[in-house]
Amino acid sequence: MSVLLALCVMAGLALLLGAVLGFAAIRFRVEDDPLVDKIDAILPQTQCAQCGYPGCRPYATAITNDEADINQCPPGGEDGIRQLADLLGREFKPLNAANGVEKPKRVAVIDEQLCIGCTLCIQACPVDAIVGAAKHMHTVIASECTGCELCIAPCPVDCIDMAPLGDTPASWKWRYPVAMLKVVS
Amino acid sequence: MSRLHAFHGGIHPPEHKAESNGARIVQVPLPPQLVVALNQHIGHGAKPVVAAGDRVAKGQMIGRAEGRVSAAVHAPTSGRVLAVEPRVVAHPSGLAELCVVIEPDGEERWIERQRFDWRNADGPAVLDHLRDLGVVGLGGAVFPSHLKLAGARTLDTLVINGAECEPYITCDDRLMRERADEIGAGIAIVRQLMNARQVKVGIEDNKPEAIEAMRLACGGQDIEVVVVPTLYPSGGAKQLTRLLTGREVPAGVRATDLGVQCFNVGTVQALYRALEHGEPLLSRIVTLTGAVARPGNVEALLGTPLSHLMAFAGVAADVTGHVYGGPMMGFVLPSLEAGLTKSGNCIIARNAELFPPAPPEMPCIRCGTCAEACPAELQPMDLYWFARARQFGRAQERHLFDCIECGACAYVCPSNIRLVDYFRYAKSEIWAAEKSRDAATLARRRHEARQARQERDKRERAERLAARTTPRPAPPPLPEQVTPQEAPAAPAAPTDDDKQARIAAAMARAAARRAGQAGKGEGGDGA
């Protein structure tokens, strides 16, 4: 008899708690971004396709579907991989060299003397950062350029160069302070 | 006598003001060259409006204000523009930035100066005038003054900052002693422009002569000169405002919106010169002190190479470097070749005796001394912990950006932790992350817009094709609705052999031209 009672109590408790949890899950649901959006938010949006996918979002989708690893984005660099690892609860791994190397940010510059106005680079640019028209000289809007280098290959006259963005006092960063204490050898 | 509203914390570092506050302000002779930085203020740098070879008159605008937060820059003396090029500027990074290099001709030929009738001009005109005369805050933060004056219909209290709390610096002290009447006139102008109900001038009690001079100059006007106790950082705008009015201005909030605004005495004087005499900001008072032979205050043209100033003061042999600004908030100058900027209130020559090397950093024991000293009422040991662990989000939650980097925490830390370094590091990391996040958002938006457009193009083309192939009587072909940017997309379709041939021809031409250019370049070098 007492066994039956205990069973009833336990079952009742389980039902009650389950109901409470279920209610809480609906009532206090936190609207969350889908995983793809979260991954996409970490990716640098250069749309450079170095990861092997046609853009950042396709790569994010591929990561979500476990089709791609997290270490295929050279512009995101080590920092980006670390953030992805944190988000997905995976182990950090160094950048896959097959995808490229991490480089300081650069922007495309068109040598306007050489440009023949072929518009091939305009079609290649994933973020519409190149303006110009057929048979007219093109130019890069530096502030919109992501430095993806996709415009370099199509240029028939090799008039596009990648110019490094140098440090200016405005973009300069204070470095991580170095503590005075050193490890004894 | 109004009540003082003491702020939390604060420290009493040794003052070292007596070395430099005894002598009158002297003029520095013209240097052989002036290096005038185009970005001497918070916000956007000015855009150069002169080129190498131009002759400029004293007070002529050489850089126009660019963007909302900006101010103009002027030729400090008459002469010839030698170059407009990046030069090392007075900045902790030691990086180069666009500067106008001027060779003075010694004539001091002025532009035509005109008194500005600010009483009868409408508000925006006054502000534009101040922007174009390059008036910015001279207390150290160099915030463009016209922005501080903007948007105030009525102000409860106008705070004039003569506290000058940082050790070694005495330029405001001397300015108040010697030019109190001009400051007084400037206060009257600001007061009227901002429609301020009351004016309070805060001066630390270690400057009795300045207090006396300011009381004399402000006599007759309804201005209260309030003596505040000597306590660093009472000269911080937020701290002085709290001290005199009891109002606290948090980070990211315009003081004007809270009915108070704070101007440095030097700024007010510059404002007076700009409006009543039509003189742009061309020079400032600088304290030259530390290990120098003749410590004191000088009036120097902006752009004067700092080496020229230090040579004037006579640098001692054992000097190991120079600090730009005060010993609490200044920075080590990477090079003395930079020109004086509007923010340069003090240059200290350092030697090992005045500034002994820092003792080794020990671990934080959470003693809380820093929290007791913090005038922003932060918990520096926690912020330090977060910054060190690169937990920038947590640091921001604990109001990292309310930190004014006064250095009081690092000063009192028994473990000698360079707390402010960690805060500066964290802040610049956060700013950089924000910048790259903004860039990514922009890129994502543009990429999505492009994809949507390509999608639409494809659909429309398919529809057109479908329309053409249907047996219905063919409608007149639609005029192709394409934007100029899209227009080239169609003709360059790879199926078009004719176009391919044209491109090939162009490539050949370009290659020929490039070869020619290279040859010319080499030839030029050889000649």
Add this chain to the structure above:
Amino acid sequence: MRTSPFLVQPTPLQIVMLKVAGALLPGIALYAWTFGIGVLVQIALASVTALAVEAGCLKLRGRPLQPFLSDGSALVTAWLLALAVPPLAPWWMVVLATAVAIGLAKHLYGGLGQNTFNPAMVGFAVLIVSFPAQMSRWAAPLGLGMAELGGLAQLGWIFTGQLPAGLAFDAIASATPLDTVRTALGQGQPLAQILAAPIFGDVGGTGSEWIVLGWLVGGVFLWQQKLIPWQLPVGYLGALALTASAFHLADPAHYAGPGFHLATGAAMLGAFFIVTDPVTAPTTPWGRLLYAALAGVLTYLIRVFGSYPDGVAFAVLIMNIATPLIDQLTQPAVFGRKRGKAA
């Protein structure tokens, strides 16, 4: 220095620790005067052990020895621990406790400033859990025991466990006032009768109440030197006294008054030297008050209803766990962001 501020105030960590050690001196002097030189032997043992273990740990961790050995923090831990063990405890006890305190509670957590728990109290807790019998055998205050041990005899007992011929340890030992009260109450004696015994003085234990005064003097010195915030000792002693008063008022025959609780055991030492350990205590003003007050209440409860001779150590260790939470919950409003103010 490459970055501002270029000025620093000359009060390095060593001076802070030196002052803490100095503040302990009046109490230590009174201790030695009341109970004999045993306590000095314990302090010496603990100091040597602490420095040795500290050096060993630093070596193992590849840290420089000089700055950390000379910062004095290990010594302060050692002294507090030595003061917490019975003055006539065998030598290996304090050595073991100090090794645990420095090696386990301090260095395993990352060294100075990183430890979650008060190292001295961890060492003490290990002793009291492992050797409860030895830990409750205190020497009787001089003049109260049936027999007395001279300085040399005390040394001999601590190091060899040998007493002079014909003397049993029970003759020189006595339970602490707190233990005496608990045991006697358990046997059903009324409180007033218990407190009339010679071991009890005017407020606390005979002799030991003077030591308590010594701690108080040192504590006030530390407060005057701005080395400890007032919230911690005031919150601790206040809460202890209030709790004791409440129980005393409810049942005076069973519960001793606040004066007794403040003046016995490690209450005063704890209030000024243990609860105030900055590393393991909260840093916000309200957090400190809350932390200390809860530690005070816990001390009382453990003392009166628990089975250990005193409650300070466990109260502090339990509160140490809560420190991060308390800090989190009591963050003070920063400049310009205070609610209720026009800002």
